[in-house]
Amino acid sequence: MTGAAVPRGTNRRRPEASIRRKPTINDVAQIAGVSFGTVSRVLNNAPDVSAATRQRVLQVIQDIGYRRNRAATALVTSRPTSIGIVAAGSPRFGPVGTLMALENVARKKGYATTVISAETPYEDSVQAALDTLDDIGVGGIIVIAPVVSMAAAVWNASCRVPVEMIAAGASSTPSVFTYSENQELGARLATQHLIDLGHTDIAHVAGSMDWFDGRVRKRGWEAALRAAGLTPGLCLEGDWTPRWAYETGLQLVRGGTVPQAIFAASDHTALGLIRAFAENGVRVPDDVSIVGFDDIEGSDYFLPPLTTVRQDFTALALMSMEVLVGAMEGREVDRTPIAPTLVVRNSATRAVPLKGQPPKDK
Amino acid sequence: MTGAAVPRGTNRRRPEASIRRKPTINDVAQIAGVSFGTVSRVLNNAPDVSAATRQRVLQVIQDIGYRRNRAATALVTSRPTSIGIVAAGSPRFGPVGTLMALENVARKKGYATTVISAETPYEDSVQAALDTLDDIGVGGIIVIAPVVSMAAAVWNASCRVPVEMIAAGASSTPSVFTYSENQELGARLATQHLIDLGHTDIAHVAGSMDWFDGRVRKRGWEAALRAAGLTPGLCLEGDWTPRWAYETGLQLVRGGTVPQAIFAASDHTALGLIRAFAENGVRVPDDVSIVGFDDIEGSDYFLPPLTTVRQDFTALALMSMEVLVGAMEGREVDRTPIAPTLVVRNSATRAVPLKGQPPKDK
DNA sequence: CCCTCGACCGTAAACGTTTACGATCAGTTC
DNA sequence: GAACTGATCGTAAACGTTTACGGTCGAGGG
Numbered sequence: 001m002t003g004a005a006v007p008r009g010t011n012r013r014r015p016e017a018s019i020r021r022k023p024t025i026n027d028v029a030q031i032a033g034v035s036f037g038t039v040s041r042v043l044n045n046a047p048d049v050s051a052a053t054r055q056r057v058l059q060v061i062q063d064i065g066y067r068r069n070r071a072a073t074a075l076v077t078s079r080p081t082s083i084g085i086v087a088a089g090s091p092r093f094g095p096v097g098t099l100m101a102l103e104n105v106a107r108k109k110g111y112a113t114t115v116i117s118a119e120t121p122y123e124d125s126v127q128a129a130l131d132t133l134d135d136i137g138v139g140g141i142i143v144i145a146p147v148v149s150m151a152a153a154v155w156n157a158s159c160r161v162p163v164e165m166i167a168a169g170a171s172s173t174p175s176v177f178t179y180s181e182n183q184e185l186g187a188r189l190a191t192q193h194l195i196d197l198g199h200t201d202i203a204h205v206a207g208s209m210d211w212f213d214g215r216v217r218k219r220g221w222e223a224a225l226r227a228a229g230l231t232p233g234l235c236l237e238g239d240w241t242p243r244w245a246y247e248t249g250l251q252l253v254r255g256g257t258v259p260q261a262i263f264a265a266s267d268h269t270a271l272g273l274i275r276a277f278a279e280n281g282v283r284v285p286d287d288v289s290i291v292g293f294d295d296i297e298g299s300d301y302f303l304p305p306l307t308t309v310r311q312d313f314t315a316l317a318l319m320s321m322e323v324l325v326g327a328m329e330g331r332e333v334d335r336t337p338i339a340p341t342l343v344v345r346n347s348a349t350r351a352v353p354l355k356g357q358p359p360k361d362k
Numbered sequence: 363m364t365g366a367a368v369p370r371g372t373n374r375r376r377p378e379a380s381i382r383r384k385p386t387i388n389d390v391a392q393i394a395g396v397s398f399g400t401v402s403r404v405l406n407n408a409p410d411v412s413a414a415t416r417q418r419v420l421q422v423i424q425d426i427g428y429r430r431n432r433a434a435t436a437l438v439t440s441r442p443t444s445i446g447i448v449a450a451g452s453p454r455f456g457p458v459g460t461l462m463a464l465e466n467v468a469r470k471k472g473y474a475t476t477v478i479s480a481e482t483p484y485e486d487s488v489q490a491a492l493d494t495l496d497d498i499g500v501g502g503i504i505v506i507a508p509v510v511s512m513a514a515a516v517w518n519a520s521c522r523v524p525v526e527m528i529a530a531g532a533s534s535t536p537s538v539f540t541y542s543e544n545q546e547l548g549a550r551l552a553t554q555h556l557i558d559l560g561h562t563d564i565a566h567v568a569g570s571m572d573w574f575d576g577r578v579r580k581r582g583w584e585a586a587l588r589a590a591g592l593t594p595g596l597c598l599e600g601d602w603t604p605r606w607a608y609e610t611g612l613q614l615v616r617g618g619t620v621p622q623a624i625f626a627a628s629d630h631t632a633l634g635l636i637r638a639f640a641e642n643g644v645r646v647p648d649d650v651s652i653v654g655f656d657d658i659e660g661s662d663y664f665l666p667p668l669t670t671v672r673q674d675f676t677a678l679a680l681m682s683m684e685v686l687v688g689a690m691e692g693r694e695v696d697r698t699p700i701a702p703t704l705v706v707r708n709s710a711t712r713a714v715p716l717k718g719q720p721p722k723d724k
Numbered sequence: 725c726c727c728t729c730g731a732c733c734g735t736a737a738a739c740g741t742t743t744a745c746g747a748t749c750a751g752t753t754c
Numbered sequence: 755g756a757a758c759t760g761a762t763c764g765t766a767a768a769c770g771t772t773t774a775c776g777g778t779c780g781a782g783g784g
Contacts, residue, residue: 022522024740035764040742048762067497072740074433076769082476087462096461100449100479107478112498114444114476116469117462135429136444136474160384242663271663278665296660301604301633303640303665386770397734402772410732434770438739 023066032060043068080139080161082112083324086129087144088121101317102142109325114138121150127157134160140328142166142320146211162327166320169216177327179320179335183213186309186340187220188227190263190291193307193342195228198351199261199289203234205248205273207265211240217265217293234259242272249276258288260351267292267299267308270347274302289348305345312338385428394422405430442501442523444474445686448491449506450483463679464504471687476500483512489519496522502690504528504682508573524689528682531578539689541682541697545575548671548702549582550589552625552653555669555704557590560713561623561651565596567610567635569627573602579627579655596621604634611638620650622713629654629661629670632709636664651710667707674700 025043029036034053041049042057049057060066074081083106085099103113114136118129126143133141138161145151145167154165154176168180194202204221207214218235225232234257238244245264249272252258258277264270270292274284284290284304292299295310315338326333387405391398396415403411404419411419422428436443445468447461465475476498480491488505495503500523507513507529516527516538530542556564566583569576580597587594596619600606607626611634614620620639626632632654636646646652646666654661657672677700688695 026740036741037743037764038762041763044742050762053762067493069437069499069740070497071433071436071499072769073742074769075431075437075740075771076742078769096449099461099477103477103479104481107494112476112478112494114474115461115465116474117465119466131429132469132474135432137431137433242660246663268660268663271660275663275665275667298604298630298633298658301608301630301637303637305637388770398771399734399773400732403733406772412732415732431770434739435772436739437741437770438772440739 022069023064024069025066027064028057028060028066031064032057074137078137080111080137080328082114082136082138083321084133084136084138084141085113085115085144086118086126086133086141087115088118088146088150098313098317101314102321105318105321106325109321111139111325118143118150118153121145121147121153123153123156126150126153130157130159130163140164140324142324145170146213148210148212148215151212162324164320164324164327166316168212169219170212177323177335179316179323180212180337181311181316182337182339183216183311184220184223186293186311186342187217187263188224189340189342190293190307190309191221191224192228193291193344194261194263194289194348195224195230197261197289197348200230200351201233201260202230203259203262204232204236205245205262205264205269206235206237207240207269209237214240214265221263238269240266240268242268242275245269245272246276247272249273250280253277253280253282258282261289261348262291264290264292267294267296267302267306270299270306270308271302274347278303285347285349289351291348295343300345302347304347307342307344307346307348309340310343311340384431385426386431387428389426390419390422390428393426394419436499440499442473442499442690444476444498444500445683446495446498446500446503447475447477447506448480448488448495448503449477450480450508450512460675460679463676464683467680467683468687471683473501473687480505480512483507483509483515485515485518488512488515492519492521492525502526502686504686507532508575510572510574510577513574524686526682526686526689528678530574531581532574539685541678541685542574542699543673543678544699544701545578545673546582546585548655548673548704549579549625550586551702551704552655552669552671553583553586554590555653555706556623556625556651556710557586557592559623559651559710562592562713563595563622564592565598565621565624566594567607567624567626567631568597568599569602569631571599576602576627579625583625600631602628602630604630604637607631607634608638609634611635612642615639615642615644620644623651623710624653626652626654629656629658629664629668632661632668632670633664636709640665647709647711651713653704653710657705662707664709666709669707669710670705671702672705673702 025036025039029039038049038053039057042054070081085102106113116129116132118125140162142164143154145154145165151165151167151170155173163176165176165178166180167178168183170178172178191202202225204218206218209215222232236248238248264273270290273290277284277288282288292306292308295308299306299308319338323333323335387398387401391401396419400411400415401419404416432443447464468475478491478494480487502524504526505516507516507527513527513529513532517535525538527538527540528542529540530545532540534540553564564587566580568580571577584594598610600610626635632652635652639646639650644650654668654670657670661668661670681700685695685697
């Protein structure tokens with residue numbers, strides 16, 4: 001190969017210096033004694049390569065540890081190579097496992113994930129996150145939007161790529177579609193369990209109504225009650241903290257208005273309630289039945305072990321990624337939400353007739 | 363959710379909306395009436411461009427919503443533009459907040475983060491993760507390696523870019539350096555608290571010795587005891603689950619060997635212990651003092667509220683990113699670990715003289 | 725008036741791929 | 755034996771930047 005008309009592809013500026021530089025497609029080609037075009041073909045599993053040649057190239061790739069430069073690939077094929085995830089900074093998330101599961105599915109499908117946090121759930125912050133992701137060249141975005149203000153921000157933002165929102169019970173728009181677990185069903189399951197146990201006075205110590213989860217769980221509670229011909233009783237709305245629940249519980253016992261049964265919006269809520277009751281001699285489940293929601297780690301070792309609702313975050317991640325990739329590739333994909341399951345333990349028990357009242361009183 | 367919401371700022375930011383294609387540096391140049399070289403200069407804050415021109419170019423960039431193509435940039439300058447994070451799939455992680463904090467710091471420093479999960483803590487899995495990250499062109503990698511087998515895998519793996527491991531008490535090597543919170547100090551704090559309360563019979567219900575956290579917390583317990591002239595008592599090693607702790611607790615009460623005080627390796631461990639004791643009439647803290655580790659959400663509403671040790675994951679993320687970026691840019695950076703803090707609540711109390719024994723015996 | 729010098733700006737080449745197209749060379753077919 | 759046909763392979767031209775270098779132009783020194 002003399003200097004005459006060195007074709008563009010050959011590595012001219014480095015004879016055989018063999019620096020620590022990453023090998024390129026040309027290095028492979030040269031060693032394998034083919035042109036870089038051929039190497040590209042084997043890289044992309046394209047036809048028009050003989051088995052023997054393919055084998056040889058593959059061998060060289062293996063030997064010198066060649067790895068395709070993603071930037072170059074991304075540059076020429078605008079085909080996206082990664083997926084963006086924007087997560088709120090909020091602590092009340094699914095476990096890290098959710099994120100990991102998301103990544104896992106994406107990787108198996110050949111996409112890298114880059115996650116980015118929205119500093120606030122408002123428009124500029126969300127738009128900034130979306131833009132940053134767009135820069136990177138993601139092919140689609142999943143935003144975890146537990147809070148309604150964040151969802152609103154997403155609806156108002158603009159983005160060139162498909163955006164999927166994980167937000168329980170939020171509505172889809174043409175440009176932003178939604179996926180989530182069927183938390184309303186979960187709430188109905190929990191409430192129904194209490195109903196089946198014979199309770200009629202079933203209160204709800206709710207989460208924040210700024211959260212979709214809070215809204216949807218409350219809705220499920222109401223729906224179950226109505227379906228059973230019961231009128232929804234007390235509903236206290238707060239935040240998700242054990243502290244708030246504790247204080248709420250205190251008020252209940254002080255006011256002498258502890259209900260027969262409580263559907264707590266989260267396990268942490270249940271935890272606060274239980275402590276407030278325990279400190280005042282109100283026994284769970286003997287005096288009041290409680291069921292929680294989330295099945296956080298350790299809830300099986302609360303005092304008493306908590307009957308609660310479990311969401312399958314891994315399945316959620318799997319499905320939502322399926323949906324997004326489907327949208328990116330223009331495929332249609334089934335979008336029936338995942339169903340949570342009730343896990344019954346010891347915090348809710350059969351209703352006993354209230355003292356001085358006939359049972360089945362209605 | 364009425365239709366009042368703007369239907370997702372459709373093309374609002376794209377006035378003339380000529381083509382769907384992203385504008386390039388050439389589009390900007392053409393509209394601004396300069397050459398692409400000039401645009402590149404203003405993009406990079408290079409000198410040799412007059413204030414007037416710079417202003418005009420900036421304006422055009424703003425107007426047409428130009429955003430620099432990262433792939434192209436990455437291709438020509440090999441300067442890294444992102445940071446990789448590999449996390450084990452394990453559930454026993456810090457909260458999502460840790461990951462988010464990591465991302466946050468990185469973004470502020472101008473790096474994107476891409477996280478990837480190692481499917482197993484073994485060598486091929488870890489190496490694969492490292493390779494994938496290398497492909498993407500990250501400038502440095504943070505691996506969260508709680509398990510010793512994973513750390514070993516990292517030590518044995520090869521990687522062209524700086525690798526930082528977050529692993530409590532693991533040693534640094536020339537190629538892989540380590541950062542973490544000072545968990546041994548945390549364990550000593552917890553134990554010392556018990557000692558200060560007058561306990562002399564302080565057992566440790568440990569975590570798994572496959573975890574750095576498990577090893578280091580045990581070491582801290584021993585160290586505190588020795589420093590106080592006490593000989594370490596019972597040490598039961600298990601996993602981190604409440605379940606195992608529960609069963610261990612059961613054995614303790616059945617054997618009549620419940621110690622005076624227990625340093626539990628984690629809050630979940632403490633939770634299991636507490637239940638086992640509660641179910642058998644052993645009162646916490648009256649009969650046995652317990653201090654946990656982690657300060658998980660809700661531990662302040664356990665029965666009783668748990669005295670425990672809190673790690674500052676945000677600070678950890680901040681510092682470790684600082685360290686990594688420092689290494690990437692060849693800077694020296696202070697690497698003193700972060701100190702956890704003891705948060706005292708109600709699960710540990712002053713020692714009472716054992717029945718039938720004189721106090722201050724031994 | 726020529727030369728030099730900054731300040732400003734344009735241009736070519738390179739980064740490592742993919743894609744479209746053209747070339748070569750057996751083997752077939754007539 | 756000429757022309758056609760696949761199968762296999764090589765080549766040029768992009769993709770959107772950055773970098774190194776070269777040019778122009780007006781001002782100022784001699």
